[in-house]
Amino acid sequence: MDDVEQSGAETPVALTPHRYPAWIWLIGLGIVVMLAVALNKLPPYYRAATLVQSAETLAEDGHDNSAVEFYMKALEITPSSKRVRLGLAISYFRSPDEEDHKKGLGVLQGLTLDKDEWQKLTAVMPAAYQRLFTDVKQ
Amino acid sequence: MFLVPGWLIALLTFPGVICHEMAHRFFCDIAGVPVYSVSYFRVGNPAGYVIHGPATKLKSAFLISIGPLIVNTVLCSLLSFTAVIPIFILEVTERRHLASALLLWWVAISMGMHAFPSSADMANFNALVQNAGTRGLPYFVGKFFSGLFAIANVLKFFWFDAVYALMVTFLLPWLLFGLWPLWPSLSR
Numbered sequence: 001m002d003d004v005e006q007s008g009a010e011t012p013v014a015l016t017p018h019r020y021p022a023w024i025w026l027i028g029l030g031i032v033v034m035l036a037v038a039l040n041k042l043p044p045y046y047r048a049a050t051l052v053q054s055a056e057t058l059a060e061d062g063h064d065n066s067a068v069e070f071y072m073k074a075l076e077i078t079p080s081s082k083r084v085r086l087g088l089a090i091s092y093f094r095s096p097d098e099e100d101h102k103k104g105l106g107v108l109q110g111l112t113l114d115k116d117e118w119q120k121l122t123a124v125m126p127a128a129y130q131r132l133f134t135d136v137k138q
Numbered sequence: 139m140f141l142v143p144g145w146l147i148a149l150l151t152f153p154g155v156i157c158h159e160m161a162h163r164f165f166c167d168i169a170g171v172p173v174y175s176v177s178y179f180r181v182g183n184p185a186g187y188v189i190h191g192p193a194t195k196l197k198s199a200f201l202i203s204i205g206p207l208i209v210n211t212v213l214c215s216l217l218s219f220t221a222v223i224p225i226f227i228l229e230v231t232e233r234r235h236l237a238s239a240l241l242l243w244w245v246a247i248s249m250g251m252h253a254f255p256s257s258a259d260m261a262n263f264n265a266l267v268q269n270a271g272t273r274g275l276p277y278f279v280g281k282f283f284s285g286l287f288a289i290a291n292v293l294k295f296f297w298f299d300a301v302y303a304l305m306v307t308f309l310l311p312w313l314l315f316g317l318w319p320l321w322p323s324l325s326r
Contacts, residue, residue, distance in 0.1 A: 014172035014191070020163070024178060027156055031213065031245075038220035038242055045223040052228065053315060078224065080232035111231070 048077040052084055055091075064091040075107075086117055093124040105129055112136055148185035153245050154252030155179050157213065158206040159186040162259075165205035166190045169198035184256065193266060196276050203255050203263040204283065210253035211306055218246035218307035227315065243307065250303025254294075260287045 020028075055070035071088035078084060085107050092104030104125070113121065122130055148155050159178045166173045172191040179186050193199040221243035224230040230239070255263070267280040290298055 012174045014174055015176065017167040017170075017173070020160075021178075024156075024160060027153075028160065031153070031157065034242065034245060035213070035216060037238075038217050042220045042223075045220060045228065049223050049227045049315065074228075078228050078230055078235075080230045080235060081224075081228040082231050083227070083229045 044077050048074045048081065048084070051077075052081070052087065055084075055087055059087060059091050059094075064094045067091045082111060085111055086113070086121065090121060090124055093121070093126070101126055101129065105132070144183055145181050145185065147251070148179075149181060151248035151251050152179055152185075154210060154248035154250070155185045157210055157249055158252040159188055161206035161209040162188040162190075162202060165201045169193060169195075169201055171198060171202060184258070187258075196266060196280060199263050199266040200276070200280060200283075203259045206259075207253050207255060210249045214246045214250035214253065214303060214306045215310055216246075217242050217249065219310045221246060222307060222311045227311065246307055247300075247303045250306045251299045253306075254290050254299060254302065255287050257288075257291045260284055260291065 051070050051074035055067045055074065058064075058070060059067035068088060068091050071084055071091060074081065074084045075088060089104040089107045092100045092107065095101070108121075118133075156178045159176065163173055163176055163178075166188065171193050173188060174191070175187075175189040177187050190202070193202055221239045224235055224239045225243065230236055263280065264284045267277060267284060290302075
């Protein structure tokens, strides 16, 4: 990638300014479209990220009921977020209500967890539920 | 050091190369500097080039040399911000969302990796700074940047371009969410 200055006896013909090949226009358009898509997706993702951040802070402070509300709002925006689903499940399992435990189990359905995540989960998950999970070979 | 041929890196990160050369060409046109030949992308060394006439003003030379750095860095930062949140913060698992985020991140990284002016860019700029005749603020700013980019070009051997791209992609999330996206376990 260079910009090279030209100097010499023969002056070559300069290209017409602001006239670019069609494929360059297409690439430029592609970049603009990509940027527009990115900026359009940014507000909901940003909102979900701040909701998760708040939920995790609340959960750390022991306010699991409030944390669940924040997690639920984040889940509406990004239903496939592993971080949201795991955090929500942990908050549900910390609840003394068995109905909440069932909800926690439902949130985890179809999720693959790594070792650290599984350890965090088993710390709060009722033992009977732990048997419902199976090992996945990497 | 982990060595990969330059042409292969350029091939894998071609959007950044094209954008870099487009910015050079565009800023030459803006500055009224004649452009004689352009290669936006090719498999070779260099991966792209813009052959142009001499810039008569230090400001124009600065714009032509530094323009791609600004354009590529801004694009890298904006595109990656939307990608980093679902990949590293929210950890989305749905393939469609993950694929679009990874595509954005790849384009963003390629922009960041080709943001820095090449050694030829800086040689041109240095020559103009030397010949500018003035010793005012623009001269010293020019000298500062040329020194900075000379160091950056040496550090490219140690993958500084990739490190820079990664730094740019994580800068906004880091500023807004702290170290959270990089090391999620610290905050859990």
